[in-house]
Amino acid sequence: MSVPTDFEDALGESLDVIDRELAKDEVPLRDRPLRAARDFVTYCVMQVAVGEEITEPGKFLDYMASDWFKAIYARTIGWYTARYGQAVKSGSGKSHTGCTLVLDTPFAMRIPVVTKRPGQPGETIWVCFPKQVEDDEDPLEWIVDGPNVRELPRSDGLKARRQAIEIANAVRAIVTSIMAIELPTTRVEGMRDAILPHLDRAASLIARDRPEERKHAQWDLQMACELALKLLSEQRSGSFKESHDLYHLYDSLPDGPSPFKRTVLRGIPNWQLMAEWRYGGGPAISTAQAFARYRTALKVVAGVGAVAEHKLRFGGARIEIKRAPYLHEDPEMYLPRRRAATDEEKA
Structure with missing residues (x-):
């Protein structure tokens, strides 16, 4: 190991060792920057002037609001961003994957489901749980590697925006309803926790725009709908029918408000065909068919979320909280250094 020439180099070499240990301990990537910064102080900082x-x-409570630790933490965030990119921010539950169409072409969306608004300058922030797209938000900005919508004919641009708003509204409604339902049994909790990953995965597969990926997405759509109906039955009666047939599950729901009209299920093929697609068999699926089924699955899950019993309802809630004391006032000044251009790039 070379001798570090300045503090940033010393921090980087230490973080490399610390990060490898955190990875061995299976610490989620999103949780590592703060852990790594604290470990750096514990094992590498002897004195502070x-x-x-x-x-x-x-101890951490003694120094977490200090200027010197804010600088260390900001540099640590920069180091992790340089190493892992935006993956550092993923998996936090603050966004979910959706799928939308632009000019009949599928694109993934990263839909924020928890947002932040400024509060008292330097003191507080508002944590928001929007249940739909808000007036100052543009869901077209959430499309991953999307087209330049501004260059589209006006009618196509408006259609793309309406479609993106519909998907974002549905995903936000599902998150704010499903994640706050009453959990009378551990089975309800387990089914609830599996629904959103299935929808996320289906959206990602459809957005890849490949025939085989569209087939594989079908089973995730089936499971999201199936789990939602079984969850509602389990919540209401303590049991559910052991079946993959969505019509049978719908008809077997215990008494209570209906989550959606039975005819909605026409948009989802029978489970035997969905199972064929799961293993790559079955007939070819067009982008339009895959997207239509995705929209139907969102309606099914959103409908269940709307009528299920809730321990609380936080859709649209805003909570003012104190700003984390270890956040730097200007973290961008500690972004990772830009690498020097190569001779080829200079040319």
Whole structure:
């Protein structure tokens, strides 16, 4: 190992070792930056000089609001971003994957389901749980590697925006309803936790725009709908029918408000065909068919979420909280250094 020439180099070499250990301990990537910054202080920082005073760092609660730790944490975020890119922010539950069409071409969306708004400057922030697209949001900006919608004919641009709004509204409604339902049994909790991953995966597969991926997405759509109906039955009666048939599950629901009209299920093929597609068999599926079934699955799950019993309803809620004391006021000044251009790039 080379001798580091400045603090940033020393921090980077230490973070490399720390990150490898955190990975071995299976610490989720999104949780590593703060853990790594704290570990760096614990194992690498012997003394801190503030003005003429020299002290030991102490415990986390002693130093978390200090200027020097804010700088370390901001640099740590920059280091992780340089190593892992936007993956550092994924998996936090603050966004979910959707799928939309632009000019009949599928694209993935990263739909924020928890947003932040400024509160008292430097003191607080508002954490928001929007249940639909808000007036100052543009869901076209959430399309991953999307086309330049501004260059489309006006009618196509408006259609793309309407479609993106519909999908984003559905995903947000599902998150704010499904994640807050009453959990009378562990089975309800388990089924609830599996629904959103199935919808996320189906959206990602459809967005890849490949025939075989569209087939594989069908089973995820089937499972999202199936789990939603079984969840509602389990919540209402403590049991559910052991069946993959969505019509049978719908007809077997215990008494209570209907989640959606039975005819909605016409948009989902029978489960035997869905199972064939799961293993790559069955007839070819067009993009339009796959997307239509995705929209139907969103309606099914959203319908269940709307009529299920809830321990609370937080759709549209806004909570003002204190800003984390270890966040730097200007973290962008600690973004990773830009690498030097190669001779080929200079040319």
